[in-house]
Amino acid sequence: MEVESALEGLLATFPELKLHAGKGVVVCSLSHHEMPGRAEVVRAYVDGKKFRTLKAEKDFDFGRLQPYIIPSRKRKRQLFCALTNRYMNRKPAEVELHLKGKRYRRALDNYNAGRLSLFEERFGKKWPAGNTAAVGNKEEEMEGERKEEGNDRDEEEKEEISELPPVSTMKSRRVVHHGVRRKGVELSRCSGPPTKRRQLHAVSGLKHNRAKHEL
Structure with a gap:
């Protein structure tokens, strides 16, 4: 009992x-x-x-968070934040952490001030047409990344050229290329980055011209 x-x-x-x-x-x-x-x-x-x-x-009362945080139509087990364009798990602790975050509070202030519109959950790669601020920020971010990548490539090419030895120190020997015996710089099928290949070809051409005058 x-x-x-x-x-x-x-x-x-x-x-x-x-x-x-x-x-x-x-x-x-x-x-x-x-x-x-x-x-x-x-x-x-x-x-x-x-x-x-x-x-x-x-x-947990998830309904009180609408229209800012809503059930995701794309990810059935998650929630979608229309202010920050972020997904989160349907867990009270994770939702509370998101609500206390700086990103959410800043987005809420911008929305209340009329500087931001709510995101619509997107199912493709295009950003919502109505949110021009978000599109502009995304384009600026992508442009900055492209500039950084270009600067990195320029620095790499400069380092590759500086690592090449002077022409006078390069070893010369007889090589056979397509059945023609000529004097040039030994190349391992021009392996390496494009900039290095072009410089090695130029040096090889100079050596070949000198060999013609000597013969």
Whole structure:
């Protein structure tokens, strides 16, 4: 009788649990998990991480966050923030962390001031046409990345040229190219970056011209 009383207390505390008297099992409506109808088993289940997480998600009022945070139509198990254009898991702790973040608060201030419009969840690669500020920021970011990549390539080419030895120090020997014996610089099929290949070809051409005059 004591066990039945403890089990009844648990069922009254957690309405998500239902007792199937005919089967003698308790079923959780959140996870559809079945367990023996014994108080110690049910207590261990409700104290577990899985049940506590599911219950927290059920009790959390996600509706109060609309229209800023809405259920995602693209990712069924996630939420979409229309202010920051970000996705997040449908977990109260993660949502609360997002609400306290600087990005969300700054976007909310800009929206209230009329400087930002809500994002629409996009299913392709195009940005929403109405949000010109977001498009402009994205284009500026991409342009900055292209400039940085160009500067990096220029620096790499300068380093490659500076690493080449002077022409006078290059070793010369007889090489055979397409059946013609000529004097030139030994090349391993012109391997290396384009800038280095062009300089090596130029040096080889000078050596070849000198060899013609010597013959």
